Amino acid sequence: MTAARRERADPVPGAGDTRARYRRILRFAAWNLAVTWWFELLLPRVGLGRIAERTRARRMRSFAQRFHVLAVELGGLMIKVGQFLSSRLDVLPPEITKELEGLQDEVPPVPFPAIRALAEAELGAPLDLVFASVEETPIAAASLGQAHRAQLLPANAADAGLHGVVVKVQRPGIEAIVDVDLAALRKVGGWLSHVRLVSDRADVPALVEEFAQTSLEEIDYLHEAANAERFAADFAEDERVEAPGVAWEWSTRRVLVLEDVTAIKITDAVALREAGIDPAKVAPVFASVMFDQLFTNGFFHADPHPGNIFVTPVTDASEGRPWKLTFIDFGMMGEVPPGTRRGLRKLLIAAASRDGKGLVSAISDVGVLVPSADRAELERAMTHLFARFGGMGFAQLREVNQREFLEFAVEFGDLVRSLPFQLPENFLLIIRAMSLTSGVCSSLDDRFNLWDSVEPYAAQLLRDERGNVVQDVAQQAFDAAGIALRLPKRLDGLVTRIEDGSLSVANPRLERQLARLDRTVRRAASALIFGALLIAGSIVRADDAVLGGVLMIVSVVPLLHGAWVGRRGL
Template sequence: MPSDSALVTAQTSHSLKRRYRRILTFAAIALAQTWWFELVLPKFGLKKRVAKSRTRRLQKLARKFRVLAADLGGLVIKAGQFLSARIDVLPVEITRELEGLQDEVAPEPFESVVAQIEEQLGLPLTVAFEEFANEPIAAASLGQAYRARLSAGLAGDLGFAEVIVKVLRPGIDDVVAVDLKAIRKVGSWLSRIRLVNRRADAPALVEEFAFTCLQEIDYRVEAQHLERFAADFSGDPWVATPTVIWERSARKVLTLSNVAAIKISDVSALESAGIDSNKVAAELARVTFQQMFVTGFFHADPHPGNIFVTPQGSGSSVPFTLTFIDFGMMGEVSEVLKQDLQTLLFALVARDARGYVMAIQRLGVLLPTADTVQLERAVSALFDRFAGLGVADLTKTDPRELRDFAIKFNEILRTLPFQMPENFLLLFRSISLISGVTSALNRDFNMWDAVDPFARTLLNGGASRTFGAAGRQLLSTLTTLASLPQRLDALISRVENGDLVTRNPVLEQKVKSVSASSTRLTIVIVLTAAVALVLNLW
């Protein structure tokens, strides 16, 4: 007769195999349905009927995935959250349904949590902590968090006693291994689908996702992330982080100082504390830009539950701090990517449609074969009409205008060979979350107002780390100016071909009539305008 441990092992193995089959079965059915409706039926003259039912079908599919993710937990929830940011690959009907996928599952039994802590720390729970709550304050798919008090001796050395203890779920290593095996299989299937592989390298995206998730199940990595982030902002009085208690931390247990304060999305609590929510939004935007464009190391999961607003006393130089927690999911920006992102930022600030399109080409978002004339025209119209408008302003805009513009813009995007580079996955997720938080803080908050002064700071060499990049950007601008005579010839060719993107039809007609005798005068005019723009930004 098999022993109890053997039975448990057999049951666990069966459960993991069943989990693997459920994930693959769902993916296989979803892909088969998509193939049938999007490829087979249109060949039999049913294209209009398929298009009519598409939204309903996709929403139903996304809701089924949400049910599956909530039931399985583990990396299935994480995968859904990542997919919600893949607007370049997935239809908006799916990404919108997945946006609200919450990483909340039933907690593990307290006895198994205690056993995990004692095994990891090599100490009885009563020795490691003076007090330890029986119920978790949060139970996510990978781990749980508890309130606790440090033992008196350690608390005296550190100067505080109240802590938060994060504990990985027992058996999570096996769950993650099975989930990654299934997700890699699905990624290999997707790589054979033309609609997907021409926009993204599915296996590469899966590996990036896997790398991030494997880091999340090693709390020592999270602790290192936290301390690196804290060092990056050590001179910024607006930013704070918890303290790592290394004496009570290990791979599956992480103990941090308790920094709980006002949840950043709790506007009424901010008002009660005398804190201006618009100032909070502005500082959050600045700190986000600092991470992405300067330090190159950013928090990739900045949802409202991971950012507190901590009021400061009258003796402080700032009225509050933005206190970040949960550093399991972080992103890193290389020096080359950072410089390209800065170029994109400068194009946005200058409302330079052509510069913007060239920047996203350099970033790898647009493939080299893309015909960008229509996109440049659309971006130019976007800058002209909507640049500088906050959320509140947009709500006052005629909905028909917004809808018509969105439809036209979407049609243009779908005709272009674009993709979301693998290293943009976390970056895009972070920007999306921050945008939602700032809008919730203040519907009148204008991201353009936050971008402008930050870009000017970069151009002015406001931070020593960016001075070299700013200098290179200026050199690039001057090089562009020096090559304008040759570029003007190309401009005239575009005009003759009817491809000129301009905001002034009268000017376009005049440029069409440029002759060789007036070329020099035109060059002078263009140079003067370009130099004025540079001086204005500088």
């Protein structure tokens, strides 16, 4: 039997027929989008928002549980989507993130005979001719592949300079599954692109394509091997970090042989303490290393979950740190373009210095702020937020009275509800990396204060960028000169408009508030009529089924009217 026929014969757990898989993903997405539209968009527009609020937590939990089941049964990229959702602690409710966080470790392994068949077909030789031993029980099973510990034959070990290795093998048939999943995700992205509430804040099809590119690169193990070497080169002179070596002689697009660098899992506090390592001291070092990747190197590990980072004790620590951070799994890596990196550095400095105006300017520079956002109001909100909550760690924030958060939300209610942020195309992996970094640091030390790591790092960035001060001052002088040259002409035009009476003054915020008030009144009237007809119909129906049914059907008219009024206001 040929390798191709063997691969087709091997069952892929949860894969099923590709067309059935595609339809199942779309059905799941369509139903949950419809439910979300009904509760979060339609009901609030007709004055029934309290119904959505009362049921929101239960609906979110139910959605997460159903998606969890779907992801485990289908595997493939559905696991990756779930892992991404579980890391979005910044925007998703805990009902979702808590339910999905277990997807990191819940992928069922592929039976070893199927793994052996694929590996031997890729290497062009029986495993016994390459390895002295291969453990059949995997040390890790992921959605796209799994890893087995092995020992190279002595001659091969001498050639590679490695002895203990980890053999990473693709799941059989995963390429077909990835193609189907990406097709389904592209379809869902197309649906979301027609929802204004979503499309105003993110180019969903572009985000799906970014996710697709990352996923296709992740199943190309030669690409991962190159990433591992590039990462190692970036930190070659840094005693805090190490990465595994690559055995290129026995690595292919679907099989990867790496140095075995397994050590203490970064979040295993008990094992760390037994090794004499204080978990609270690991957190700031890990944060600083991730900052270096994002803000200095521009090449970063986009999947730094606890299973991909070890703390490795150093045997001879007389001249340096007694442990290192060891990164593995370089399939999902991201790059930060120089322009975006400059904007992120500016953002970090503004956040560290509690500069609300500078922070708004920075997020605008990196493309996170929508053009229509009220910058003055947002600056005031950020300044207020820094003044009250700036510098607090996660444990401190948890202790803050919820009334204070509520008062902030009330004060800046319109701003919070308008969400003047968008997700730029190249931010998907950046957000994932920072979300996971924050989660790991908090699990190492629940008193960990991100500001304690941000401030010294931002101070160093500020010192590094002082060399550009002369250039910045020259640019500012040039801009000021240009404004001065244009000022007389602009003043002359202003005087002319005042004289001929064509000068008009607009207050967009007041106009928006009046329009919102008008829509609210009309929605309230529609909701009142809808409720009256619905209740009347349900009462009358007990004695006159026909009349009661007619009243209940007619109640749909004011319901749709209220929905239309709300839609026109978007």
